[in-house]
Each structure stands twice: as structure tokens, then as C-alpha cells.
Amino acid sequence: MEYFEPKTVSEAVALxxxxxxxxxxxxxxxxxxxxxxxxxxxxxLVNIKKIAGLSGIAENGAGLRIGALVTIREVExxxxxxxxxxxxxESCHQFASLQVRNTATIGGNICRASPSGETLAPLLVLxxxxxxxxxxxxxxxxxxxFFQGPGKSSAGINGLLTENEIPYPAAGSKxxxxxxxxxxxxxxxxxxxxxxxxxxxxxxxxxxVRIGLGAVAPTPVRASKxxxxxxxxxxxxxxxxxxxxLAASEASPINDQRSSAENRRWIVEALTRxxxxxxxxxxxxxxxx
Amino acid sequence: MSVIINxxxxxxxxxxxxxxxxxxxEFLRDTLEMKGSKLCCNTGECGACTxxxxxxxxxSCVTMAADANGAxxxxxxxLADGDKLHPVQQAFIDTGAVQCGYCTPGYIMSVxxxxxxxxxxxxxxxxxxxxxxxxxxxxxxxxxxxIHIAADRxxxxx
Numbered sequence: 001m002e003y004f005e006p007k008t009v010s011e012a013v014a015l016x017x018x019x020x021x022x023x024x025x026x027x028x029x030x031x032x033x034x035x036x037x038x039x040x041x042x043x044x045l046v047n048i049k050k051i052a053g054l055s056g057i058a059e060n061g062a063g064l065r066i067g068a069l070v071t072i073r074e075v076e077x078x079x080x081x082x083x084x085x086x087x088x089x090e091s092c093h094q095f096a097s098l099q100v101r102n103t104a105t106i107g108g109n110i111c112r113a114s115p116s117g118e119t120l121a122p123l124l125v126l127x128x129x130x131x132x133x134x135x136x137x138x139x140x141x142x143x144x145x146f147f148q149g150p151g152k153s154s155a156g157i158n159g160l161l162t163e164n165e166i167p168y169p170a171a172g173s174k175x176x177x178x179x180x181x182x183x184x185x186x187x188x189x190x191x192x193x194x195x196x197x198x199x200x201x202x203x204x205x206x207x208x209v210r211i212g213l214g215a216v217a218p219t220p221v222r223a224s225k226x227x228x229x230x231x232x233x234x235x236x237x238x239x240x241x242x243x244x245x246l247a248a249s250e251a252s253p254i255n256d257q258r259s260s261a262e263n264r265r266w267i268v269e270a271l272t273r274x275x276x277x278x279x280x281x282x283x284x285x286x287x288x289x
Numbered sequence: 290m291s292v293i294i295n296x297x298x299x300x301x302x303x304x305x306x307x308x309x310x311x312x313x314x315e316f317l318r319d320t321l322e323m324k325g326s327k328l329c330c331n332t333g334e335c336g337a338c339t340x341x342x343x344x345x346x347x348x349s350c351v352t353m354a355a356d357a358n359g360a361x362x363x364x365x366x367x368l369a370d371g372d373k374l375h376p377v378q379q380a381f382i383d384t385g386a387v388q389c390g391y392c393t394p395g396y397i398m399s400v401x402x403x404x405x406x407x408x409x410x411x412x413x414x415x416x417x418x419x420x421x422x423x424x425x426x427x428x429x430x431x432x433x434x435x436i437h438i439a440a441d442r443x444x445x446x447x
Binding site: 001002003005026028029030033034036037038041044045047049073096097098099100102103184185186 | 292309332334346348351353399418
């Protein structure tokens with residue numbers, strides 16, 4: 001197996017342009033090392049951990065810039081993330097175990113492009129963007145179009161995710177990340193639902209609602225029909241019931257060892273209703289009537 | 290392709306080479322013959338291989354050995370001072386938190402890392418610190434008891 005330790009982004013993307021088809025990018029290693037042991041050894045590894053400039057969480061205008069090599073624990077430990085992007089904080093807080101969070105990187109979680117990747121539904125509702133480097137230049141891609149299938153993303157085999165641009169949600173908005181799994185720790189989500197709700201100025205209607213669904217489609221997805229149904233309306237029990245059912249119909253889950261598809265739809269329905277009720281109350285001070 | 294690894298393990302400088310695909314756990318157990326860190330799930334789920342890497346507990350089975358380069362690593366072998374056990378080790382013995390013992394080195398490293406951060410851990414801190422360690426024997430209560438006793442002893446409260 002070949003092994004590369006590039007020191008710069010340009011060195012890394014030059015390597016990936018040449019060897020991308022037979023090598024794998026590795027950072028924390030919590031996914032790639034398991035593949036090496038239990039699936040197949042790639043032709044080579046490009047270890048990006050020695051590249052300077054891919055770490056750090058910094059305020060950038062009205063948002064945060066989170067480097068690809070920032071660990072999940074660093075995201076979880078950031079007071080800025082906790083205050084400004086609580087939905088992302090929550091997903092990192094519920095991520096695997098402390099040992100894994102100390103090693104796994106946010107860039108790895110994203111580029112793995114697993115439908116159940118813990119940070120992905122939150123990044124979708126935050127309207128975040130990926131900054132990608134290629135041998136022939138940089139590209140910024142919204143996460144809404146970044147994920148193309150399990151393990152497939154706009155980074156492709158030749159690109160490198162360098163950082164994430166995450167705008168702050170509108171003032172007054174409230175968010176939640178609800179994960180359904182058998183165990184509290186270490187478990188992969190059967191379903192993850194991220195919701196971001198912005199009320200109107202009078203706090204009478206949901207001006208903007210974003211719903212991200214994880215582990216229920218080949219990629220993390222936004223429940224855009226459900227979002228449209230709710231936009232501009234006060235949230236009532238009847239509307240929530242309708243929204244839950246619509247969100248379940250927007251999911252396209254599979255049967256696997258963690259859950260049946262049918263069960264996953266039920267959970268989408270329940271978590272969507274629950275998350276909407278919670279964010280509505282947090283944003284308006286009112287219970288769903 | 291083999292990689293030269295210069296690292297510090299339990300305070301000692303170590304230099305050895307390993308294949309790029311080698312995990313830190315394999316490097317410790319097979320290259321350096323340090324068998325204290327245990328191989329169990331080999332997927333980063335059970336915590337039996339936990340070591341402290343630059344002050345933080347990690348699963349050595351899913352960490353590249355190459356990433357030990359320039360790092361400081363503490364393993365279970367580095368805790369006792371001659372015949373005197375580390376307070377966490379002694380507390381595990383005193384409370385019966387060890388049964389088959391296979392998970393124990395990993396637990397002890399997670400707990401040591403916790404008590405290096407705080408000697409007044411809350412119930413939540415304890416739960417978080419060992420959430421990545423699985424024990425199939427004890428039912429966990431004795432492990433939690435051991436953590437409290439070790440914290441008290443380290444802080445001089447007992």
C-alpha cells in the first residue's frame with residue numbers, strides 16, 4: 001500500500017488528481033481503518049492530517065468557518081458552536097463515543113457521505129456550504145447538492161474538502177436535532193431529524209421551517225414539501241399531524257439490520273411532529289394548540 | 290510501504306517502522322510487544338483498546354500507527370509506579386470492578402483521562418467518559434463505584 005503525507009492542500013490535490021482512483025483520503029481514521037481491516041485495503045492512503053490550515057473554528061462574517069480536520073469533540077467543545085449553531089452542537093454531542101469524537105473529524109463525517117452521518121442533517125438545515133479544492137481550482141458547493149449517494153459526494157475521488165461555511169440562522173430561530181437509536185452511546189441513528197424554525201416578527205407564524213432527515217434515504221435529505229406546507233402558518237396540532245405524515249412520505253428508507261423501512265417512516269413522522277412542537281414552543285413561547 | 294514512527298510511549302522515546310495500514314493498537318501489541326491494550330471489536334466500538342493520545346482517550350484500533358509520529362501516548366503499562374498501582378487501578382480492584390478483565394485496561398485509560406480533566410466528575414461526566422467502553426461482566430455499577438473512589442483518593446478526599 002502506498003502512503004502519502006502531503007503538507008499542503010495543493011500537494012494533496014495534486015496527489016489525488018494522479019492517484020485518486022486507487023487511494024483513499026484518511027484523517028481521523030475511524031471509518032477508513034475499519035474498511036482496511038474488514039473490507040479491502042486501498043492501493044494507497046493520503047493522510048491529510050499534516051496539512052496546515054484545515055483546522056480551527058472561526059467566526060467569518062455572519063457565520064462560522066469550520067476546518068475539515070476539526071474533530072467532532074472540538075466542535076462539541078466550542079462555545080461558539082454551542083451558542084450559535086446548537087443543532088450542529090447537539091449532533092456532535094450525540095456522536096458515537098468520547099474516544100471516537102476525539103479522533104473523528106467533521107470533514108470525514110461529511111465526505112464519508114453516509115446517509116446516517118450525524119452532522120449531515122444539521123448542515124442541510126443550516127444551509128451550509130462545502131469548500132472543495134481540486135488540482136484545477138477551488139469550488140464552493142452547498143450541502144444541499146453535495147451528497148450524491150452513499151459514499152458519493154461532490155468531492156469525488158480527486159477533490160479535498162478543506163472547510164465548511166456555516167451561516168448563522170436568522171435571529172429568533174430555534175433548532176433541534178432528534179436522533180432515534182437503541183443505545184444512547186455508540187449507536188448509529190435509525191433516523192435523525194434536524195429542524196430549524198424561524199418565527200415571523202409577531203411570533204404568530206412559522207416564517208421559515210427547514211427539516212433535514214438522516215438515515216432514511218440514499219443521502220441525507222431536506223423534507224422540502226413538508227417545509228412548504230408549514231411556511232407562513234401557525235403550527236397547530238392538526239397541521240403537525242399532516243406535516244409528520246408528509247415528512248414520512250418524503251423519506252425513502254431501506255430495511256437493514258438497524259430498522260425496517262416501515263419503522264423508519266413511523267419514526268420520521270413522530271420525530272418531525274415532536275421536533276416541530278419543540279422548536280415552535282422555543283421560538284414563540286406557545287404550545288402547539 | 291513502511292513508515293518510520295518516532296513517538297513517545299509512557300514517557301519513553303520509541304522508534305520503529307510499521308506498514309501504513311497498521312493500526313496504533315497493532316503497533317503497540319505486535320511491533321512493540323506491549324499486550325496491555327486489548328484487541329476486541331477492532332472497529333472502534335468497544336473501547337478495550339483505549340489509550341491516551343496527546344492527553345485524550347482514543348480507540349487505538351482505528352487510529353493509524355503513523356499518527357503516533359510526534360505524539361505522546363500513555364498506555365495501561367504506563368500507569369503503575371513500580372509495584373504501586375495507579376489509584377484508578379487500585380480502585381477497580383477494591384470495588385470488584387474487574388471480573389473477566391478484558392475490558393479493564395481500556396476502562397482504566399478512559400477513567401484516567403477523565404480524572405486528569407477533573408477530580409470532581411459529575412454523574413454525566415462519568416457516563417460520557419466511559420460511554421465508549423463496553424463491559425459484559427460487571428453490570429457497570431462497580432465500575433462507577435470505582436471511579437468515585439479513585440476520584441476521592443486522587444483529590445485527597447479519601
